[in-house]
Amino acid sequence: MKVIIKEAYPVMRIGLKRLITNYCPCQIISCADVSQTIEAIGESRQQIDLLVFGMHMDEVADMKRVLATAKPQVQRNDIRVLVISDMCESVYAPLCISAGAKGFISPHEPVEVVLAAIKAILLGGMFVNRLLARHPVMQQIVNKGELNVFDLFSCREQEIAEYLLKNTSLQDVGEKLNLSYTTVATYRDRILKKANVKQISHLSKLIGHRHES
Structure with a gap:
């Protein structure tokens, strides 16, 4: 399994790397920004199973650019993206999911929740908090595949x-x-x-x- 972590803060990169390798030993590439992430995807010769995308400012368009870059590199399916962000969840979770992410969580969630999100996405599912998952905005994205x-x-x-x-x-x-x-x-x-x-x-x-x- 191969995972890319895009996260500006070194402490969070280290913590995420430890969490993921404890769950499932795998190859992990750590990137500090979008440019490094795109470069890592371009240089990868094997399937990328998960991209953990740390977002501390409005980078929805950048995430879409990363996904577009990843498309030729992905052999089976679109790259699975988990966004970890302290941005307003009710706004950016729908935006990120509609842009192609499979999950969105706050960095303030317990380790168990972060791990549950990673597991769900690797198994082909989606992950947002329970209240948001039940809201019509998110249900619209899941059922219609778009946000309007x-x-x-x-x-x-x-x-x-x-x-x-x-x-x-x-x-x-x-x-x-x-x-x-x-x-x-x-x-x-x-x-x-x-x-x-x-x-x-x-x-x-x-x-x-x-x-x-």
């Missing part, structure tokens, strides 16, 4: 969301649609709940990925 949060909204919610994504104030949205401020605020809260995010900026990130694909 707008499909979860009613027609009126979509209309209001479009205004909110343009940074239109609640007062102005109400005036444009002949609704009270309270009604618009209620719609906003409902929209955020359905998208499983707490801020309009997070919703914007989920929506914006479609234009970056």
